[in-house]
Amino acid sequence: MARYTGPVCRLCRREGQKLFLKGERCYSDKCSIGIRGYAPGQHGQGRKKSSEYGLQLRAKQTARRFYGVQENQFRHYFDVAERKQGVTGDNLLRILESRLDNVVYRAGFASSRTEARQLVGHGHFEVNGSRVDIASYLLKAGDVVAVCDKARGTEKMKAIIEANGAKPVPTWMDVDHDKLTAKVINLPNRDQIEAPVDEQLIVEFYSR
Numbered sequence: 001m002a003r004y005t006g007p008v009c010r011l012c013r014r015e016g017q018k019l020f021l022k023g024e025r026c027y028s029d030k031c032s033i034g035i036r037g038y039a040p041g042q043h044g045q046g047r048k049k050s051s052e053y054g055l056q057l058r059a060k061q062t063a064r065r066f067y068g069v070q071e072n073q074f075r076h077y078f079d080v081a082e083r084k085q086g087v088t089g090d091n092l093l094r095i096l097e098s099r100l101d102n103v104v105y106r107a108g109f110a111s112s113r114t115e116a117r118q119l120v121g122h123g124h125f126e127v128n129g130s131r132v133d134i135a136s137y138l139l140k141a142g143d144v145v146a147v148c149d150k151a152r153g154t155e156k157m158k159a160i161i162e163a164n165g166a167k168p169v170p171t172w173m174d175v176d177h178d179k180l181t182a183k184v185i186n187l188p189n190r191d192q193i194e195a196p197v198d199e200q201l202i203v204e205f206y207s208r
Contacts, residue, residue: 053208059201066195067096068113073136078206089199090190097188097195100127101135103145107175107182108164115160124151139184147180170194 050058064074081091096102101116104125110116117135119125125132126146127139139145151157161177169175172188190199 053205056201056205056208059198060205063093063096063195063197063199063202066197067099067102068117069096069136075206078202082206087190089203092202093190093193093195093197093199094187095138097193098139098184099135100125100132100137100139100145103139103173103182103184106170107145107173108167108169108177109145109147109157109160109180109182111160111164119151124148124157141184141186143184145182145184152180 060074064071069077077095078088078092081095082088084091097106101110101113101120104110104116104120105113109125110119120135120137121133123131123133124147126148127137128144129146131148147157157180161180165177170188170192172184172186172192174183174185175181
């Protein structure tokens with residue numbers, strides 16, 4: 001399945017909530033949810049009827065779009081989460097949060113997860129001293145992500161840090177904006193994950 005390349009604001013409108021896919025625009029008055037807070041398409045303003053399956057599907061789609069993961073990869077993450085000890089829904093969110101592109105975004109080194117994926121793909125980040133250009137790379141507790149030397153002095157990176165340096169950092173990370181490093185202290189618990197996701201509905205969707 002190809003990656004979605006259309007207007008991302010349509011995705012937020014379809015899910016009926018902000019997925020923060022466009023960085024600063026999502027925090028401004030230009031956000032499409034505030035302007036047109038209904039689903040896209042000619043029937044978007046019609047009466048909504050949601051079945052149990054529909055609610056489960058929307059929960060899965062919301063999580064997938066929020067983290068920018070394709071369908072097959074998302075299903076793979078669920079299968080891995082199901083095999084792990086603990087609560088499957090919590091395990092799934094923990095896996096998604098530990099992706100390199102998400103950690104880069106959460107640390108304030110990118111304005112959105114889309115931008116984080118692009119920066120990672122261009123080789124602008126190192127993990128434990130080694131350059132990693134795979135956005136889906138899963139980090140572990142104790143791993144340190146750093147902006148590589150070549151990218152530190154670029155105007156783009158300076159602008160990103162200036163724009164996002166004041167944003168709150170998750171409690172499961174330790175970020176040094178002077179050294180441009182982010183350490184994963186521990187993989188997050190559910191109460192440490194800020195995501196508009198009902199993970200139990202996702203579990204029910206795949207358990208049908």
